[in-house]
Amino acid sequence: MNAFQDILIFVVVAPGFIFAVFALLWLLDWVPSERLLSWITGLTFATCTSGVAALVWKIRSASNITVTFGSWFAVGNYHFPLVLMVDRLSVPFVALAALSSGLIGQFSATYLHRESGFLRFFLLLHLFAFGSLLAFAAGSFDLLAAGWEIVGITSVLLIGFFQRRPAPVENGLYVFGIYRACDIGLLVGIFAMHHWAGTASFDSGFPTLTGARAVVVCLLLLLAASGKAAQVPFSGWLPRAMEGPTPSSAIFYGAISIHAGAYLLLRAQPLLAQSVLASSLVILIGAATAIHGTIVGRASADAKTSLAYATLTQVGIVFIEIGLGWRWLAVAHILGNATVRTMQYLRASSMLHDYHQMHSAIGGQPSPTGKQIEDLLPEKVQLWLYRWALDRGHLDTIIERWVIAPLSQLSAYLSRQDRTRAPSPTTIRHGRAVQVSTAGPAQRNN
Amino acid sequence: MSVPGWVLRTSFLTSASIAAPWLAAVVVTGFRRQVRVLGCIATLLSIMASTALVWRAPNGESLYETLMLLFSCLTLGAILLFPRRDSEAGTIAGILILLGSTLLAYSTGNLLVLLGAWILSIVPFLWAGRFRSRKWRPLVGLLSSSVAFALAIGLIVASTGVISIPNLKGHNPGGVVAFGLLVIAVVFRKGICPTHAWVADAAESGPLVPTALLLNGHFGALLVAKLIVPLFPQTDHLFPVLSYLAIATALFVAIRALAENSPRRLLAFLALSQSACILSGLESRTAEGIAGALVHWFVVTVSTVGLFGILRLLEVRFGENLSASRHLGLAEHAPRLAVSFAILGLALVGLPGTLGFCSQDLLIHGTLTSHPLTGLLLPIATAINALSFFRLFTRLFLGKRRTGFTIPADALPRERWVLAATVLFVVFGGLFPNAIVIRHSAEAVVLDEAIHTSEILKRVTTHQGNASCLQCPATE
Numbered sequence: 001m002n003a004f005q006d007i008l009i010f011v012v013v014a015p016g017f018i019f020a021v022f023a024l025l026w027l028l029d030w031v032p033s034e035r036l037l038s039w040i041t042g043l044t045f046a047t048c049t050s051g052v053a054a055l056v057w058k059i060r061s062a063s064n065i066t067v068t069f070g071s072w073f074a075v076g077n078y079h080f081p082l083v084l085m086v087d088r089l090s091v092p093f094v095a096l097a098a099l100s101s102g103l104i105g106q107f108s109a110t111y112l113h114r115e116s117g118f119l120r121f122f123l124l125l126h127l128f129a130f131g132s133l134l135a136f137a138a139g140s141f142d143l144l145a146a147g148w149e150i151v152g153i154t155s156v157l158l159i160g161f162f163q164r165r166p167a168p169v170e171n172g173l174y175v176f177g178i179y180r181a182c183d184i185g186l187l188v189g190i191f192a193m194h195h196w197a198g199t200a201s202f203d204s205g206f207p208t209l210t211g212a213r214a215v216v217v218c219l220l221l222l223l224a225a226s227g228k229a230a231q232v233p234f235s236g237w238l239p240r241a242m243e244g245p246t247p248s249s250a251i252f253y254g255a256i257s258i259h260a261g262a263y264l265l266l267r268a269q270p271l272l273a274q275s276v277l278a279s280s281l282v283i284l285i286g287a288a289t290a291i292h293g294t295i296v297g298r299a300s301a302d303a304k305t306s307l308a309y310a311t312l313t314q315v316g317i318v319f320i321e322i323g324l325g326w327r328w329l330a331v332a333h334i335l336g337n338a339t340v341r342t343m344q345y346l347r348a349s350s351m352l353h354d355y356h357q358m359h360s361a362i363g364g365q366p367s368p369t370g371k372q373i374e375d376l377l378p379e380k381v382q383l384w385l386y387r388w389a390l391d392r393g394h395l396d397t398i399i400e401r402w403v404i405a406p407l408s409q410l411s412a413y414l415s416r417q418d419r420t421r422a423p424s425p426t427t428i429r430h431g432r433a434v435q436v437s438t439a440g441p442a443q444r445n446n
Numbered sequence: 447m448s449v450p451g452w453v454l455r456t457s458f459l460t461s462a463s464i465a466a467p468w469l470a471a472v473v474v475t476g477f478r479r480q481v482r483v484l485g486c487i488a489t490l491l492s493i494m495a496s497t498a499l500v501w502r503a504p505n506g507e508s509l510y511e512t513l514m515l516l517f518s519c520l521t522l523g524a525i526l527l528f529p530r531r532d533s534e535a536g537t538i539a540g541i542l543i544l545l546g547s548t549l550l551a552y553s554t555g556n557l558l559v560l561l562g563a564w565i566l567s568i569v570p571f572l573w574a575g576r577f578r579s580r581k582w583r584p585l586v587g588l589l590s591s592s593v594a595f596a597l598a599i600g601l602i603v604a605s606t607g608v609i610s611i612p613n614l615k616g617h618n619p620g621g622v623v624a625f626g627l628l629v630i631a632v633v634f635r636k637g638i639c640p641t642h643a644w645v646a647d648a649a650e651s652g653p654l655v656p657t658a659l660l661l662n663g664h665f666g667a668l669l670v671a672k673l674i675v676p677l678f679p680q681t682d683h684l685f686p687v688l689s690y691l692a693i694a695t696a697l698f699v700a701i702r703a704l705a706e707n708s709p710r711r712l713l714a715f716l717a718l719s720q721s722a723c724i725l726s727g728l729e730s731r732t733a734e735g736i737a738g739a740l741v742h743w744f745v746v747t748v749s750t751v752g753l754f755g756i757l758r759l760l761e762v763r764f765g766e767n768l769s770a771s772r773h774l775g776l777a778e779h780a781p782r783l784a785v786s787f788a789i790l791g792l793a794l795v796g797l798p799g800t801l802g803f804c805s806q807d808l809l810i811h812g813t814l815t816s817h818p819l820t821g822l823l824l825p826i827a828t829a830i831n832a833l834s835f836f837r838l839f840t841r842l843f844l845g846k847r848r849t850g851f852t853i854p855a856d857a858l859p860r861e862r863w864v865l866a867a868t869v870l871f872v873v874f875g876g877l878f879p880n881a882i883v884i885r886h887s888a889e890a891v892v893l894d895e896a897i898h899t900s901e902i903l904k905r906v907t908t909h910q911g912n913a914s915c916l917q918c919p920a921t922e
Contacts, residue, residue, distance in 0.1 A: 072804075073880050166773050180833055191811055407701065411704035415705050
């Protein structure tokens with residue numbers, strides 16, 4: 001094993017190790033100071049970023065750097081390959097993940113100063129960095145799925161970061177539901193690769209699939225990618241995800257998580273290129289998302305949601321580029337978009353503060369400048385579009401009416417068949433009363 | 447100092463592991479003091495004997511020994527986790543009886559002893575005292591399964607005169623009727639649809655942790671692995687029916703759980719849905735499916751006992767009317783309980799980095815290979831279960847902090863050790879799964895070969911027209 005392989009292992013494992021150590025110490029009742037935590041975070045990601053710089057330097061002369069650990073587990077003819085690999089496609093994403101995690105860590109040390117969930121945020125940041133680095137540096141779709149799921153769960157937990165308010169918690173639940181539903185595509189797609197091609201590894205060439213099998217796998221991966229990248233019709237979760245703290249919004253929905261879907265499609269490009277149907281669908285979804293994003297974003301009332309839709313528009317365009325086979329343009333677009341959006345998200349809070357100061361100074365709103373493109377449309381169309389945008393393209397309504405409501409009704413029907421009753425409000429109120437009054441005896445009995 | 451040879455004999459170790467809890471149950475019932483200490487000593491003895499059995503078992507033939515060790519450890523954990531108000535002599539004696547009978551069922555190769563263990567395991571739940579559910583369905587479910595199993599055993603013994611399971615392998619004893627009765631026993635005991643309701647009723651109105659232990663004996667899966675698969679090669683065309691039923695149960699119960707607000711019932715549905723996957727994996731006839739089922743058996747057992755235990759601790763601290771219909775904000779009072787709950791629950795639904803991810807991966811591959819269309823329902827069921835679990839977690843632990851508490855409500859030191867052990871098991875098992883998967887892959891290959899050998903035997907006997915020679919040892 002050469003030095004670059006060691007560096008690759010370090011870059012991927014270091015955030016996960018820090019997460020594990022601090023989590024264990026917390027379980028043992030030790031809480032690190034904010035200063036120590038931010039210092040270690042800075043050191044970890046600075047070292048990771050330096051390591052990635054070395055990997056980038058090496059990749060200039062080598063096609064890829066691969067570390068094979070063998071199988072994570074194996075049964076019969078099936079094995080879960082444990083292979084880390086960076087090549088020219090993945091190394092920009094690895095660099096982006098390491099660099100932006102470090103920057104967000106430094107930013108958050110000030111932004112979340114004296115916040116009650118300071119340690120929780122940093123633990124989840126490290127876990128997220130580990131998941132994303134694992135997904136980007138995976139040498140097989142199996143390992144990519146593992147990192148992908150970790151990114152998903154940390155994303156959801158950070159949306160519900162302000163746990164005392166019900167809205168972020170409920171929004172986190174909604175996002176979790178969308179993620180899990182779409183991840184079925186990834187799991188079944190990986191199974192299909194194993195079943196038809198005998199492997200899901202891409203460290204030594206892509207799994208060979210042709211015809212209908214290639215189309216099926218592409219469509220399954222597209223489902224997973226669309227869910228993660230908030231593409232139409234799953235875009236409704238993105239504004240809900242803005243409930244999390246701004247630094248996490250920046251790294252998840254400005255930089256890494258939102259582009260993970262595009263990375264998956266870029267990884268599957270050799271397969272995608274074989275299927276006109278799948279490529280066309282990618283373009284169609286991307287175009288629909290771009291249009292949806294730009295229209296809805298114009299009617300968004302808050303800064304973070306506007307930025308989210310701006311990101312969504314660009315990711316939609318990235319999907320179009322991938323569908324057209326413009327692979328490197330897509331990578332450059334992702335890097336540019338991620339960098340700009342991260343900066344905009346982080347600047348959003350202070351920018352609003354600056355605006356307020358400016359308004360105070362000039363004694364009112366500044367006069368509007370420039371013209372909007374929608375002014376070119378007839379007024380009726382403008383109004384219709386405005387209503388459409390206010391309801392965010394009715395996407396949430398569609399999902400709630402056609403997926404959530406039927407499932408809930410079916411579940412309620414089955415519940416009635418079991419002849420059970422949900423607890424009545426009286427019971428709940430009683431429960432709350434009991435909670436307070438039984439605290440003493442509970443402690444005595446325990 | 448050398449250990450006497452008779453101590454390490456398999457028969458002695460097995461007897462010791464079973465007799466220790468039963469003896470302790472008798473002592474606890476009579477003595478009625480220091481019941482937790484007595485229970486711990488008995489389960490520790492079972493653990494030591496089971497460990498020696500696992501150590502002595504040849505590679506690929508240690509499934510039941512490993513399960514004995516797991517169940518003994520779980521019982522020890524449950525006894526330590528019990529809140530003081532639940533640690534009464536009757537309760538501890540009940541779960542010690544359950545432990546002994548479960549170990550007996552795992553270890554025996556005799557039909558009548560298996561039947562005895564099966565019945566004995568439900569005896570504590572027939573008592574009208576602390577164990578019995580206040581609803582009728584658990585009683586009917588458990589008794590129906592026992593009656594069906596007793597009839598099947600009676601039919602097998604009457605038609606063959608043989609009570610040794612190894613001697614019956616591949617001989618289709620009792621024919622389709624015995625097979626059908628065994629399937630009915632499995633359906634009732636595991637709560638396969640449409641008999642699923644008793645499991646939720648038992649969890650809701652019975653004692654929570656003992657019910658979790660009863661469910662996690664997985665007698666239904668044991669029956670499939672020990673009797674149905676190896677004994678009935680002639681009815682192998684009916685095996686998929688069991689798989690379809692299991693997959694349908696996994697999905698049906700997962701959907702049913704979506705509207706459930708009672709944490710006890712919700713957890714019971716999750717446990718039921720996830721444990722139904724074990725049956726589909728066992729029936730998948732692929733090495734990865736069977737290995738996945740065996741590993742999943744471990745995951746479901748450890749996770750659900752931990753989850754039920756945490757829920758009971760919450761009930762003791764915050765009142766028994768907990769509901770998932772609103773946010774209760776308990777995480778700020780009990781952060782370690784919250785984290786343990788989250789990790790165990792996410793392991794149950796296959797979070798990467800936990801053993802659940804490996805078992806789900808293997809299960810999905812195995813089931814999709816054998817049943818490409820119905821197998822698709824398995825990841826869907828798991829996804830719905832994940833959503834239900836996350837809903838339960840957010841409702842119980844997140845939300846506005848409750849006021850009025852001045853007491854520490856987080857895990858006590860003894861509870862912390864138990865929860866840390868369960869969490870470390872699922873996490874380290876997930877990070878380094880080969881230690882567990884390789885052991886079970888060998889067993890899966892043995893089971894897989896048993897199935898395929900049964901198929902070969904079936905073809906041969908079809909040609910020769912003689913399938914009932916019980917004097918010849920079965921091919922394994």
